Amino acid sequence: MMFWTLSFVFVINVLTKGCDCQSLACGSAPLNTKIVGGTNASAGAWPWQASLHQYGRHFCGGSLINSDWVLSAAHCFQSSSSLSAYTVYLGRQSQELFNQHELSRNVSQIILHPEYNHLLNDNDMALLRLSSPVTFSNYIQPVCLAAEGSTFNSDTMWVTGWGHVNSGESLPSPQILQEVDVPVVGNSKCNCLYKGSITDNMMCAGPLEGGKDSCQGDSGGPLVIKQGSNWIQAGVVSFGQGCALPNFPGVYARVSKYQNWISQHVGLNNTGFIRFNSTTPVNNETCPTQPTLCGGSAGSWPWMASVTYNNKRMCVGTLVSDQFVMTSASCVARLTDMNGLAVILNVVQWDCSSITVQADVTNVFFDDVLGNVALLQLSYLFNQVGNLVVDMFGPSFGPGTQCSVIGWSPAEVMSFLPFREFQTTIVNCDLSGNTGINICTERLNVQQDDDGSPLLCRWDGMWVQTGILSISPDSQTSPNSTAQINSTVFIQISPFSFFLTNTLYNVPSILGGAESFSPLSLNYILLLSLPALLQAFY
Secondary structure: OOOOOOOOOOEEEEEOOEEEEEOOOOOOOOOOOOOEOOEEOOOOOOOOEEEEEEOOEEEEEEEEOOOOEEEEOHHHHOOOOOHHHEEEEEOOOEOOOOOOOOEEEEEEEEEEOOOOEOOOOEOOOEEEEEOOOOOOEOOEOOOEEEOOOOOOOOOEEEEEEOOOOEOOEOOOOOOEOEEEEEEEEOHHHHHHHOOOOOOOOEEEEOOOOOOOEOOOOOOOOEEEEEEOOEEEEEEEEEEOOOOOOOOOOEEEEEHHHHHHHHHHHHOOOOOOEEOOOOOOOOOOOOOOOOOEEOOOOOOOOOOEEEEEEOOEEEEEEEEOOOOEEEEEHHHHHOOOOOOOEEEEEEEEOOOOOEEEEEEEEEEEEEOOOOOOEEEEEEOOOOOOOOOEEEOOOOOOOOOOOEEEEEEEOOOOOOOOOOEEEEEEEEEOOOOOOOOOOEEEEEOOOOOHHHOOOEEEEEEOOEEEEEEEEOOOOOOOOOOOOOOOOOEEEEEEOHHHHHHHHHHHHHOEOOOOOEOOOOHHHHHOOEEOOOOOOOOOEO
């Protein structure tokens, strides 16, 4: 292999809006001759790759875009840590071995995209200003960025990072930078696979058979492609469902959508933007025929679950991860034997035909402090759920808020339509001795097997579960029924945030390893889908 040094290059990019001339030398990798399914990268192969450390530990990736700035993902910086907590390493190959070509910088400024939406994962972009400029070398070079108007069809790209090599499985020692090639998946197809969660600000890449993907710890890192002699960054590692699962490619923030925003902060002539013009055919494939989890009518309430005991319907639950259903503690607390406890969800095919899938309950977890809420661990992994968020902010919805309760359909005319929406309004709780963990609605005619039904309210275009119905076995009404006059009482979800996140995070998966969450999910909200719990930030 011939090694050479690029001394000075002018990158000229002509856009339809006029000349966007860039004078920055970028995208050169003089030494380039896990990421899931990846291999060790040689020293200097990806000279723009940054390792971001918080309190001395790697937590996200990034890419050097000029001597002063690093591009990363907004969701990496949702904690309240001060700037002094962060360090950026460049020229690094191993997280454990000595890196002779490495240098480090502190962070003097973090800029998150002003329209970043942590619920929808949209506009997941961040800029980090380094404490002082870096000097370029064969091992430290800026990457070019995809300019506005760039097209990516079925091209093959490369993603790099020090993230997990599988969900819950850390990169083995000595933690050498990983590289893997992934094919682009068209947005239409990806949007179908992710149930409508993919926006124009995103792009997807990964083989549909699975096996190659970015993963937790790769967040903020670059997805790049070569055009001529220049490497161009097309995406920023953002999120995905699990890691390297079939039919769930990784999702990346689309860099070309942010040329104006980046230039506004970094300077028009301080970053090399190059338009990438794909020469591969457009992939117009539709979604493959596969089942999608769905409770109720075809896609109406895809998170709803029926909790049964010895094949008899007991109560209602909501799917809160790929292996946990949340219900009320009163639903299962009265059982002396958990054998025979199961959960049923409807599976609706793409042609809207319906089948049911049953999973046994292997463990039941109760909150030891407040009670009232239970988590049922399932014997089967459900990897696809609908758009629902569990409210962990506190009393987000006040009196007068229009909400819905999903309970059993009284008619049950069709076996694949077991659930029905009951509209209601939040009211002030008229209870004496209110414990402070209640939320009340207009009075509803609830039955014993409605126990565990969710109270759902719309927020920012999404369904949020803010309460759970808890009915004692000897009563047809909600808690504190003797004092209840004109309202139905639900247990408020937010006081149970520690129990929920602690259980879901620490209980090993039935496939081995713990569940994977973003820092945001652990601190503020639990994403059931957007586009699913394991579609957590990388």
